[in-house]
Amino acid sequence: MARKNTVNYIDIIIFNSAEIFAINQDICATMMKNIFNSITASIEELNAFCNNTMSDFLGIRITEIAPDFVKAEMPVNEKTMHPFKMMHGGASFVLAEHVGSVASNLVMDRNSFFAFGQNLTGSHIKPAKKGEKVFGYAYALHIGSTSHVWEIKIRNTQGDLLFSGQLTMAIRPIKNNG
Numbered sequence: 001m002a003r004k005n006t007v008n009y010i011d012i013i014i015f016n017s018a019e020i021f022a023i024n025q026d027i028c029a030t031m032m033k034n035i036f037n038s039i040t041a042s043i044e045e046l047n048a049f050c051n052n053t054m055s056d057f058l059g060i061r062i063t064e065i066a067p068d069f070v071k072a073e074m075p076v077n078e079k080t081m082h083p084f085k086m087m088h089g090g091a092s093f094v095l096a097e098h099v100g101s102v103a104s105n106l107v108m109d110r111n112s113f114f115a116f117g118q119n120l121t122g123s124h125i126k127p128a129k130k131g132e133k134v135f136g137y138a139y140a141l142h143i144g145s146t147s148h149v150w151e152i153k154i155r156n157t158q159g160d161l162l163f164s165g166q167l168t169m170a171i172r173p174i175k176n177n178g
Helices: 004-033 043-049 054-058 089-106
Strands: 061-065 070-075 113-124 133-143 147-156 161-173
Touching: 043 061, 054 089, 061 089, 070 089, 089 113, 089 133, 089 147, 089 161, 113 147, 133 161
Parallel strands: none
Antiparallel strands: 061 070, 070 133, 113 161, 133 147, 147 161
């Protein structure tokens, strides 16, 4: 004889857990969609702050701060390609870390905290050729008090996915030595 009541009880728990999970995802998605609404720094100020850095050398520029992502562009040229005239994998990682780092530092009190890259993983999906521009996007997956996690996507001008990655940023207080 089948234990019908037990099966029904388990079905209800599984259904309710999935429903709660879906509700929590909706709440988090709504919160993350407005993560950059209160940003006061201009794109020009952000790019000027990065003068004389690796990102500046490679031609990386922040181009957009939307409510739920930060976007940067990078040319595929002699500085960012390998000898086969395609974007170097290392350049993809520099773009990924740059756009995620900027995003992380934008969503916290920069007078009290700073963010730095802790872990970056990614997969190269499609090449970009010399002369193209590529665009890096950082989307928040987790914004905590000691870490941030960002989903990073790099696309070409046609919107093709070239790179997909995840960046974890460590958040640390600025120590006042005075």
